[in-house]
Amino acid sequence: MKKHVEGAAIRLENCSKTYGSSARALEPVTLNIARGETVVLLGPSGCGKTTTLRMIAGLVAPDKGGRILFDDQDVTDQPIEKRNVGMVFQSYALFPNMTVAENVGYGLKIRGVPRADVKIRVNEMLAMAGLETFANRSIDQLSGGQRQRVALARAVAARPRVLLLDEPLTALDAALRERLRTDLDRLLRSLGITAIYVTHDQQEAMALGDRIVVMSNGSIAQIGRPNEIYFQPANRFVAEFVGAANIVEASLKDGFLELPGGRVQVGSEASSRREAIAMVRPEAISVVPPEQSSWIGRVESTSFLGDRVRISVGEAASTPIIIDAPNSLSVEIGDRVGLVIPPSSVRLLPA
Numbered sequence: 001m002k003k004h005v006e007g008a009a010i011r012l013e014n015c016s017k018t019y020g021s022s023a024r025a026l027e028p029v030t031l032n033i034a035r036g037e038t039v040v041l042l043g044p045s046g047c048g049k050t051t052t053l054r055m056i057a058g059l060v061a062p063d064k065g066g067r068i069l070f071d072d073q074d075v076t077d078q079p080i081e082k083r084n085v086g087m088v089f090q091s092y093a094l095f096p097n098m099t100v101a102e103n104v105g106y107g108l109k110i111r112g113v114p115r116a117d118v119k120i121r122v123n124e125m126l127a128m129a130g131l132e133t134f135a136n137r138s139i140d141q142l143s144g145g146q147r148q149r150v151a152l153a154r155a156v157a158a159r160p161r162v163l164l165l166d167e168p169l170t171a172l173d174a175a176l177r178e179r180l181r182t183d184l185d186r187l188l189r190s191l192g193i194t195a196i197y198v199t200h201d202q203q204e205a206m207a208l209g210d211r212i213v214v215m216s217n218g219s220i221a222q223i224g225r226p227n228e229i230y231f232q233p234a235n236r237f238v239a240e241f242v243g244a245a246n247i248v249e250a251s252l253k254d255g256f257l258e259l260p261g262g263r264v265q266v267g268s269e270a271s272s273r274r275e276a277i278a279m280v281r282p283e284a285i286s287v288v289p290p291e292q293s294s295w296i297g298r299v300e301s302t303s304f305l306g307d308r309v310r311i312s313v314g315e316a317a318s319t320p321i322i323i324d325a326p327n328s329l330s331v332e333i334g335d336r337v338g339l340v341i342p343p344s345s346v347r348l349l350p351a
């Protein structure tokens with residue numbers, strides 16, 4: 001959790017959204033976000049992430065019956081300028097004809113903050129965003145990553161209680177995105193601001209979120225800390241959307257799960273079910289010589305990924321099994337290999 005908590009707690013109560021006469025874009029959502037927390041809304045295109053974010057901002061009104069509270073104050077009918085939120089978008093929305101410092105100070109200036117105070121705050125924000133040496137540059141002399149830092153510095157300059165970020169890093173290349181993600185994480189934590197971050201990138205979600213809200217088709221599929229979402233996905237959709245997942249056919253008998261490679265004992269709750277889907281993450285499976293396992297397959301592809309090797313093994317189940325093995329593993333396409341799954345790494349999902 002964060003050090004200097006200044007942000008607001010947010011509560012969405014029964015918030016749904018229907019645009020005009022189209023089908024409901026967002027099913028009724030109830031969600032509590034703690035002060036200073038970073039919550040990531042994660043899901044595929046069109047699942048309702050931006051709608052939820054815009055509702056919190058005050059740019060979209062929930063359908064009748066929905067309520068939005070900041071701390072204990074009902075802000076449902078308040079417009080965006082009354083809510084004290086900062087926003088950062090994928091497109092930077094900066095003023096191209098102003099310098100970096102002017103962009104960052106703009107919001108303060110139009111609020112009538114005295115010029116000397118604006119200057120102090122702008123310098124603070126530039127230092128925080130690592131932009132001190134760029135203060136007098138114009139926006140078109142900056143790289144994409146620098147522009148996004150300016151947008152962020154501008155959004156937090158007015159000390160909002162809530163920071164809303166809609167895919168802020170999506171337009172940047174992979175290396176820069178990773179670097180900015182680390183900076184952003186540090187920044188959000190040091191500010192103590194409540195942040196809601198929209199992305200369809202699961203790595204970004206895991207790296208930044210205190211909690212992740214996984215959305216699908218206008219509904220919340222699961223809310224949890226990143227490790228809960230990864231290790232205990234609530235259903236197949238979450239398992240496959242967050243990280244890579246092997247879905248293995250399995251039948252349950254007498255408290256045992258029959259997997260292609262053998263039997264795994266399961267808890268009493270699961271044993272009352274007949275059908276189940278067993279999910280195993282690629283890094284949980286070990287590759288061994290074929291004589292050391294009763295579960296055998298044939299290597300169909302290998303990709304060296306630097307920190308690990310990802311291999312695909314066919315003939316072991318009805319669909320190829322994906323395995324992330326240590327980068328020292330040396331196998332060739334066509335090799336017969338044995339697979340081993342530790343029982344504790346198998347997660348049963350509703351069929």
Ligand code: ATP
Pocket residue numbers: 019020022025043044045046047048049050051052200
């Ligand atoms: P993306 O990642 O593509 O931005 P999203 O998860 O943010 O998607 P939303 O933008 O919230 O999804 O959209 C949810 C649904 O609502 C979509 O089916 C979209 O077409 C619809 N929608 C969004 N805004 C409007 C609007 N102003 N009028 C009508 N339909 C809309």
